[in-house]
Amino acid sequence: MDIGIDLDRVRDLIPRYDKPGPRYTSYPTAPVWTEAVGEDDLRAALAERSTSPLAIYVHIPFCRSLCTYCACNREISRDVSVADDYLDRLAVEAERLAAIGPPTRSAAVAVGGGTPTFLDPAQLARMCEILDRHFPALLPAPPDRRTGTSGAGSERSVEVDPRTTSRDQLAVLADHGFDRISLGVQDLSPVVQKAIHRVQSVGETADTANAARELGFASVNFDLIYGLPFQTLASFEKTLDEVLALRPDRIALYSYAHVTWISKQQRGFERKDLPDASRKLAIFSLAIERLCGAGYCYLGLDHFALPGDALCRAADDGSLRRNFMGYTTGGDQDVLALGCSGISELAGLYSQSLRSSVDWAAALDAGRLPTLRGWRLSEDDRRRRWLIQRLMCQNEIWPDGYAERFGETLEARIPDLEEKLAPFLADGVLVTTPSGYRLSAEGRLLMRSVAMAFDAYLGDDGPRFSRTV
Numbered sequence: 304m305d306i307g308i309d310l311d312r313v314r315d316l317i318p319r320y321d322k323p324g325p326r327y328t329s330y331p332t333a334p335v336w337t338e339a340v341g342e343d344d345l346r347a348a349l350a351e352r353s354t355s356p357l358a359i360y361v362h363i364p365f366c367r368s369l370c371t372y373c374a375c376n377r378e379i380s381r382d383v384s385v386a387d388d389y390l391d392r393l394a395v396e397a398e399r400l401a402a403i404g405p406p407t408r409s410a411a412v413a414v415g416g417g418t419p420t421f422l423d424p425a426q427l428a429r430m431c432e433i434l435d436r437h438f439p440a441l442l443p444a445p446p447d448r449r450t451g452t453s454g455a456g457s458e459r460s461v462e463v464d465p466r467t468t469s470r471d472q473l474a475v476l477a478d479h480g481f482d483r484i485s486l487g488v489q490d491l492s493p494v495v496q497k498a499i500h501r502v503q504s505v506g507e508t509a510d511t512a513n514a515a516r517e518l519g520f521a522s523v524n525f526d527l528i529y530g531l532p533f534q535t536l537a538s539f540e541k542t543l544d545e546v547l548a549l550r551p552d553r554i555a556l557y558s559y560a561h562v563t564w565i566s567k568q569q570r571g572f573e574r575k576d577l578p579d580a581s582r583k584l585a586i587f588s589l590a591i592e593r594l595c596g597a598g599y600c601y602l603g604l605d606h607f608a609l610p611g612d613a614l615c616r617a618a619d620d621g622s623l624r625r626n627f628m629g630y631t632t633g634g635d636q637d638v639l640a641l642g643c644s645g646i647s648e649l650a651g652l653y654s655q656s657l658r659s660s661v662d663w664a665a666a667l668d669a670g671r672l673p674t675l676r677g678w679r680l681s682e683d684d685r686r687r688r689w690l691i692q693r694l695m696c697q698n699e700i701w702p703d704g705y706a707e708r709f710g711e712t713l714e715a716r717i718p719d720l721e722e723k724l725a726p727f728l729a730d731g732v733l734v735t736t737p738s739g740y741r742l743s744a745e746g747r748l749l750m751r752s753v754a755m756a757f758d759a760y761l762g763d764d765g766p767r768f769s770r771t772v
């Protein structure tokens with residue numbers, strides 16, 4: 304399928320749109336949050352909840368070695384016993400959080416990092432037992448008498464590093480209900496892998512994907528990154544060939560974020576080794592054409608899935624959402640985070656935990672909830688968040704839908720909207736439709752810039768964000 308991106312047009316637009324800007328995994332974005340919103344706010348939000356099921360995110364910060372492109376919260380160690388202390392505190396945190404508010408089940412569990420498979424099989428089993436004790440899985444609804452189909456039960460997903468993942472670890476996770484797996488792949492070119500300090504053979508990737516499928520994982524995702532040092536169109540096309548031969552159910556294709564003020568090890572890359580904005584977009588559009596041509600649906604900013612996958616269904620029925628884990632299917636489900644640096648997203652509240660595992664453990668040992676910072680959403684935040692979600696998940700600005708939902712016109716909320724959208728319309732980034740505006744094929748590559756038109760917090764205070772291209 305050709306989705307019709309005109310690369311020459313995109314190249315013309317780059318000088319105007321390649322500026323620092325958020326990825327909008329939350330709104331307001333994390334740099335706006337404040338330490339004034341903390342433990343008491345998290346307690347209050349949990350206490351006010353109903354018994355509706357939660358999504359649980361568990362952060363495992365440890366990795367065996369450092370990938371030089373990494374901007375995640377991770378701690379490098381080769382001593383697996385550090386995870387025993389971490390799990391001791393995770394059990395305390397889970398018990399403390401579960402005791403606030405009414406008992407609730409988990410509709411989804413996502414374990415990320417760091418590297419969750421840093422944990423050995425016994426430690427993984429212990430992590431699952433902690434979750435099952437405090438946030439038992441939502442059971443599938445009984446089969447419908449007419450259709451014979453069961454209602455959805457809990458989904459459990461895990462991020463793995465194929466270089467450090469064994470069949471035994473996957474078997475433990477499968478035994479505890481994990482049915483979705485995400486493999487860090489990034490790029491399969493040996494030249495790029497050497498530069499990013501992540502040497503991972505096609506065989507290791509294939510073995511992990513195949514073992515997961517044999518053990519019953521229903522969905523296999525690959526994470527790829529474009530914009531890495533020494534990437535060329537030809538080298539990434541070869542990576543895509545090798546990836547497509549393994550036919551993952553989902554592919555997340557992230558833009559490399561060069562944020563040297565956050566991730567100092569990225570200073571090891573020379574600027575000249577990185578693809579410039581024009582080559583980056585050429586690689587991205589090549590990937591879009593190849594993946595769509597191979598039958599994948601293009602969802603939101605950077606996700607692809609085979610037809611029939613839950614992400615495609617969520618895009619069709621309007622329940623696709625974007626949060627700090629990327630695109631998800633859970634609609635407006637509350638997320639409760641466990642582990643250092645985890646971000647909870649409860650009705651009206653963002654709350655992030657302390658970033659370092661040492662500080663996080665010390666707060667738990669002192670009897671506290673280990674919060675670092677957070678944000679209570681105002682009504683204005685909620686309305687702008689809805690607009691940004693709609694743009695990033697459905698590629699549209701929908702004035703009638705906004706008015707129906709919030710009882711006011713879009714112009715009443717953002718009086719200079721016409722002025723803000725005019726350049727996007729003039730450049731063909733947005734096109735008008737009978738119900739509002741839609742991102743054009745080229746505009747989908749620049750959607751972060753359009754989303755910034757709805758952001759009330761953007762200032763001129765330095766490079767807090769990666770560039771939007």
Ligand code: SF4
Nearest residue numbers: 366369370373375417
């Ligand atoms: S394995 Fe992932 S989290 Fe760990 S250093 Fe590499 S990119 Fe970062």
